[in-house]
Amino acid sequence: MKLTQFFCLAIIAVLSTTRAQANNVDDKLISVIETSKPKIIALSPHIVEMLFDIGAGEQIIASTEYANYPLAAKKIPRIGSSMRIQLERVIELQPDLIIAWKSGNPSDDLARIKQLGFNVVYSQPDSFNDVAKELRLFGKLTGHSKQAEQVATKFLADLADIKKKYGNEKPLTGFYEVWSRPLTTIAKGSWPQQFLDICSINNPFETAETGYPQVNIEKVLQANIDVIIQPLSKKQAGVDGYNWQQWPILPAVKHQQIIILDADIAHRMTTRSLHALTDLCQQADKSRTYYQQNTDNKVSKN
């Protein structure tokens, strides 16, 4: 499989629409974990990042590929990828707790790990509120409740500020490009849809059947798009983005209102996603001002 296709799968995997069944961890598990600072295997980059956020980073004894933030996470030993977890290594490391990504890790491996008697907790953040909930949950499980509470409270307060600031702006029509080949966008229930909702950007494909529909360019051309949002991973920049310049008929292209987001931040369900949210809302605001001035100029000329 080509590396780019693998990244496509990985990014799409990050953008799950699966409903959360993750947070119903009962208190029994917390009592089962005998040590106050349990050794943890964190099976996804977003889990690693959240654990570092709440001060439990040093308790992580293993993780999977692509857990690259913060810098210290790069030193954590790897025991597999989103495709397969090395069961022998899990047994060898004898973790007190395994935090798995419900829909992102192979379910057969997780079933086997549970069958072998390990404590498994699932993570499945589908929204910003889920991120806060999971920060608190991980705090309880790792003995860092206090710091987790602080991080979660600040996260929700920052979110509320952004919502307040940008939530009632004049709506723009935007196209969110998840992937260029084939052209894929987002719809209701997907992780990025909440970015558009908060930044007052209408998504013409919001009511599509699936969370990440593939769309025909003809439909996009008809939709009178004001802004195009192109989240690019640092590894993909300039290579895999859709070439919008061939469609100057689109207002967004005609007026060069193309917003580039950092996909590595926007699509990872952690506190850092608010940076991408702020970035998007600010750039959308600039577009709004641009269109406002353009319209005013036209009116004044007439």
Added chain:
Amino acid sequence: MIRALKGKNTWVFSALIVFTILTVIVSITYGPATITRADIFQCVMYECASPMHDMVIWQIRIPRVLVGLVAGMGLACAGAILQNVTRNPLADPYLFGIISGAGLGATIATFTLGDQQSLALPLAAFLGALFSVVIVFGIATLLRNMNHLLLTGVAVSFMLGSISHFILYLGDPFATNRVIFWLMGSLARVEMFHFYLIGAMVLLTLLTIFALHRQIDALLLGDESAASLGVNIDKLRLILLALCAAVTATIVAYCGGIGFVGLMIPHIVRQLVGVTTMPLIIGSALVGGCFLVWVDVAARSAFSNVEIPIGIITSAIGSIFFLAIMYRTRKTG
């Protein structure tokens, strides 16, 4: 049976049996967990030094090696039987559409069963594989030409594949990933129960071949000659094809898609022991079993952090092998 293995093949089979035993023993020493050979020896012969060693050796590594052995045996035998029964050197158990059928079953199970899929997925894959075989047989029977069996298999394979792709396209990307990775094949999830199940199917296949090998040899002479020797050709073909389908479907259900073993191994074995059914099947079983065990060793040890799906390796080796066969045919033909 003993007579079939005597003569010039005695040395070949003796070597193969020794190699198979060595393969099983040596392959247990490879894996991502750091356990010394002395510890493994102690664990297998006496008592494990730690519960961790016990778990890794007895619950992960030994089931994996044993399932690899019987799955390789099953796929190679099924390929050898099909090639002899259809007199087509390119016949392969997957050409019945088994992998597409299993993929469709796995797809439907993944999208409909939610949390229960670790139990239900193999069953759904097995039913999907059998479904494809029934369709292929049904159509081939309607066409009244068993020679069209493989072509029908290709057509049905594409048909079921397109249904799977349509469901995957409409569904949750995560479930899509799961099915795609499942189709790449792996022995990572196997348990001892799977060894007993697949082992029983392989044993049944071998026993049936022991009973019917003379009739299969007669088929190699052509349908007319076999009929004149008193062989009920249609019945024999049906029994053998159903057997191949069942053993392959069982392997696919628990190990995913492992391509090209059934095509490649009988070709190698034919060079060693000839085309006669009995030595061909036993040789294919031994070589196929060893091949898959070593491929799995590569899959779990090639990279320290990541495991490679086994089907990727078998298909890579198989496709090169396939091209080599064609090149050789061109040179000599």
